Amino acid sequence: MSVLKVEDLSASYRKNKVLSDVNFNVKPGSLTGIIGPNGAGKSTLLKVMLELHPSLSGKVSFFDSTLAKTKRRVGYVPQRGSVDWDFPTNALDVVLMGLYGKIGWFKWPSKQDKELALEALAQMGMADYADRQISQLSGGQQQRVFLARALVQDADLYFMDEPLVGVDAATETAIMTTLKRLKSAGKTVMVVHHDLLTVEDYFDHVMLLNRTIVEYGKTDEVFTKDNVQKTYGGSLRWMKEA
């Protein structure tokens, strides 16, 4: 069974074509880091796959089916900056949103749902902040709330858009522990990532992306100097030499 299969995917952003001929098949239970320079189309790739951004061509199948039929099995953690953190609500409420699909439309969350949400917050080390206004959380705490919201969804495939950008060290550790736990529970996780130095520690698979896939495979096989330079262009100094 395939978890996620992408064929001949192309997409444009405003006037520019940012993705062309993207083809890949994701191994179930893998933890993939998607890396590439700015403007390589990393976020766009996630959005196009999730049908949040239109594609020009191509086919994306989830669990050998369509996204519409498998929505409940797919979780998405958008970039932290994509929402308005001044919105008047608390951390628990945001986590509860992850359960809305399960609760059903136009129904109110039950006590059990609230307990599930609290548990997810606790897993992210945020139990004490359940009633805190989201506007009063630090960037790292906001990111952990987002992760907790994804956890309660109990999906089988997760997409995360730069969850480690601008967070403190404690949050980074908490998030990576969670991702590894998801992986050992058999979930498939794809993470847009920026920091080349941590790729080998964090991900067992890596996708090198620059408008199309340069390489995709096991980290120890494809995360090489040549491939990274091919992705980023010649300007990048290979950190192992530094």
Added chain:
Amino acid sequence: MLDIFLSPNAQWVLFSTLILGTAAGMVGCLSYWKRQSLMSDALSHAALPGVVIAFSILGYKNLPFMIFGAAVSAFIGAWLIQLIRSSSRVKEDAAMGLILSVFFGLGIMLLTVVSRKGGGNQAGLDSFIFGQAASMVRTDVYTMMAVAIVIIAVVIIGFKEWKLFLFDPDFAKGLGLSSRLMDGLYLAMLVLVIVIGIQAVGVILMAALLIIPPVSAHYWTMSFKRMLVLSAIFGGGSGLLGTLISTMGKGWPTGPFIVIASASIFLVSVLAGTQRGLLVRALQLQLQRKQHRLESRPIPRQPVKEGK
């Protein structure tokens, strides 16, 4: 004076502006968090040409038909705003300002033409600019209340969905909540509340009933639910109060009084609001200072050590 309030017709009018204000306060709260407060202003101005055209087609005042005209014209305005924004480099606020003034200018122009050639019947048309709740007849009141109640129900039933849609539309879409549906529903409610409000409040000032209540409510609470409730109460309250005052004089327009009532609530909220009010903030600072003084024990001051 009191006999005005006792007449059943006046009571109905009062009740209808109360419901209208409540619905406007709720829809305004959605607009506020969609960061589209100005949109309501643009759309209410954009409704005027439709009202006038509907009137000149029939030749007499017929509320349902004029509401229809207003809705068509407001939707065209909304569509043009989207079109300008997506097909040119013009930003949304500029697009709204453009549509607002062009449609209002067009409306006034048509109004002048219609009143030049028409008979005495069009006198009531002026009330669509500043609002004249007293000129409403029983069927107008029924139409208004029915639409307002539907809007209130849609906001309450979909409360959880509205919250998700306003906070994180992409995530909502991921869960299967169509943002096209929610956007369409929101726009429909906005246009409907505007068109049922223009006879009572007028096209120029309708925005006040949509913008001021949520802004005032935000001074009192940090919860979306309570903000929605407060915004509804403030909107309903200003509708009621403004109409009440305007019925005291003969031919007084309703809109301006509703705006003043709404603005008074805003003023009180800015000063005394429990979350962001100026007085509360000053008081908190005083208390903290006092506590700080009490907590820091008077210890003999050490001489400042100079680094060498």
